[in-house]
Amino acid sequence: MAIYLDSAIASEAEIARRMGWVKGITTNPTLLAKSQQPPETTLIQLASLTPGPVFYQVTAMDYEGMIAEGQAAYEIIGNQTILKIPATPVGFEVVASLSWEITCSVTAIYHPIQAAIASEAGAKIAIAYVNRATRLLGDGIALVRDMAAILKGTDTEILAASIKSPEEAALALQAGADHLTLPLAMLQAIATHDLSEKTVAEFNQNGIGLKTLELAPDINTDMDLDMDMDMDI
Numbered sequence: 726m727a728i729y730l731d732s733a734i735a736s737e738a739e740i741a742r743r744m745g746w747v748k749g750i751t752t753n754p755t756l757l758a759k760s761q762q763p764p765e766t767t768l769i770q771l772a773s774l775t776p777g778p779v780f781y782q783v784t785a786m787d788y789e790g791m792i793a794e795g796q797a798a799y800e801i802i803g804n805q806t807i808l809k810i811p812a813t814p815v816g817f818e819v820v821a822s823l824s825w826e827i828t829c830s831v832t833a834i835y836h837p838i839q840a841a842i843a844s845e846a847g848a849k850i851a852i853a854y855v856n857r858a859t860r861l862l863g864d865g866i867a868l869v870r871d872m873a874a875i876l877k878g879t880d881t882e883i884l885a886a887s888i889k890s891p892e893e894a895a896l897a898l899q900a901g902a903d904h905l906t907l908p909l910a911m912l913q914a915i916a917t918h919d920l921s922e923k924t925v926a927e928f929n930q931n932g933i934g935l936k937t938l939e940l941a942p943d944i945n946t947d948m949d950l951d952m953d954m955d956m957d958i
């Protein structure tokens with residue numbers, strides 16, 4: 726499993742890098758536009774801020790254009806590239822041509838049969854837009870479950886995107902998603918639980934740890950006594 730940052734903002738990528746458990750970055754044309762600099766610059770920056778993959782979504786609509794754009798992304802960030810190719814007839818052709826040389830994912834999957842084609846075309850990853858699918862079709866988690874059933878036994882993995890809550894993130898994984906991509910706020914949200922914070926605060930209020938030993942004279946005294954007794958023996 727990998728959890729990715731869904732953003733093209735360098736400062737967010739830096740925060741995700743420090744988290745240590747975020748394994749790469751996914752982008753799309755809208756996210757790249759928000760970085761307010763040429764996409765080439767952003768891709769180089771993002772690639773330097775993660776040891777893992779950087780997903781780039783092609784914007785061309787025709788076969789030659791998608792191939793050229795995919796190769797251009799690969800020239801910029803090399804082996805860190807994972808291309809996002811749309812789940813369209815032309816997109817599937819592009820995946821079949823490019824997946825031999827560049828890692829490809831198929832994005833914007835709304836029907837499980839599209840995942841089967843993505844796999845047959847050679848895509849390493851099939852991307853489901855979970856919350857969007859719920860809004861547009863009724864049940865994005867069911868889409869992930871159906872995709873997982875179809876992709877079982879293949880080399881194609883499922884990346885769940887468009888996740889709007891920690892619950893939805895957990896449900897997507899339980900339904901068979903292999904990976905998640907989340908905006909920074911959602912990464913922070915899944916790492917935080919009120920009860921975890923409260924439980925730790927309670928332990929710390931009533932107990933001691935290494936850094937508190939010197940500050941607890943009674944306990945130091947007991948320890949000294951124990952040590953003296955040990956030495957006498």
Ligand SMILES: O=C(CO)[C@@H](O)[C@H](O)[C@H](O)[C@H](O)COP(=O)(O)O
Nearest residue numbers: 731751752753780852857886887906
């Ligand atoms: O597909 C990927 C990652 O591969 C994402 O960048 C993806 O485009 C975004 O998560 C979605 O567009 C977000 O969808 P939504 O939150 O606008 O419904």
